[in-house]
Amino acid sequence: MKILILCNKSPYPPKEGGPIAMNAIIEGLAGAGHQVKVLAVNSEKFAVDINSIPDDYRKMTNIETVFIDLSIKPLDALMNLFSGKSYHVERFISTNFKKKLIEILTRENFDIVQLETLYMSPYVETIRKYSAARILLRSHNIEHLIWERVAAITTNPLKKLYLKHLAKTLKKYELGVLDKFDGIVTITNKDGEYFRQIGCKTPVLAVPFGINLEKFKENPGIETEFPSLFSIGAMNWIPNEEGVKWFLDKVWPKLNQTFPELNYYIAGRAMPDWLRQADMPNVVVVGEVEDAFDFMYSKAVEIVPLFSGSGIRIKIIEGMAAGRAVVSTTIGAEGIHVSHGENILLADNPNDFFDAVCKCVQNRELTRKLGENARELVFAEHSNKELMLRLVDFYKMLNKSH
16 A cells, blocks of 8 residues: 655654654554655754665655744744634644645555644645545544643643643644544554544544564663663653653652662653753763663663653553563553553552552562563564554555545
8 A cells, every 4th residue: 555644743763752653653564565655744843854864764755854843932822822723733734844745645646644643634634635545643642631631730820721721722623623534543442432432433443552573682681770760751741751850859759768779760852951950869861862772671660650641651662572660650551451560560649659669679570570571561462563454454444435
């Protein structure tokens, strides 16, 4: 099949959740013999020099990018309060992106046009006008739910009010656009069920994040620092930043007092100033790492203290595939078929989180067993090769019903 994939950011380099999820689909489809073309947004928030993308990847995807200024503009944000439109979505509407999309659609015929994330949905009407392809939304998250949760845990009254406005307008847009697609692919069963329950008539299939199992070695030859803790994720995503701040404020002081030799490593791009400048005992702010897997292999226990967000946490899946023990909040582990005490430890308040980390720090055998069971779970349920077969069957079903 011939598939055009529109991305809200470049899938390459795959160094944070969104690009990793998009890249898994792209490489999976190409590896299964399908012809894939990528058109991606380039922005100051996730800037990519297309010339830095390896030749073989460019050949496989024929990737093109269009720059869109996604920076927050105070006046636009203020005026949005009176428009009733979603400021999140409006920022992705671009004349240049539309022109490039029309150019591609008039030049080539596609069987499927897949929109990665809700933020590409303003281009549905353009696709309908210039292509007979089936149009799919690949929903990485229930987007408005993220912002409802962020608003719920925000204490600043004015910020809380504005976040509630953003969540309300985003929800109105998100729920209103679902029936414009021919198919929806969610990243979790829970998200798929949510769409069905609110009355979405569009066919929905849940296809979780898949990994190339061949990339994960059981014994990579990297020495693991035990005990040690780590978190990894882009810190310009609000739930990640808030989660790390909660852990540092509510859990780490007691852990550091109890285990003065224990180190906590924080990796990821776009580290905020408050974190880079913080002087906390045994907290190592690593920043962006060259190889996320090598970093994870070198540490013992992954910490995922998320209280907002939706969809699936890709860094948990990758950490599990690398055989790492994971301590997470319930929200952080949403969408993954985990079992508390068997392949993960779940905790939702400071005392329980402290106790869960203590169990791992004090019991190397438990940490090993949690990681081993986590790896088995991922290998059983997140094989990209198997998941691509399900996705392509869905494509074919939609084309037959055309």
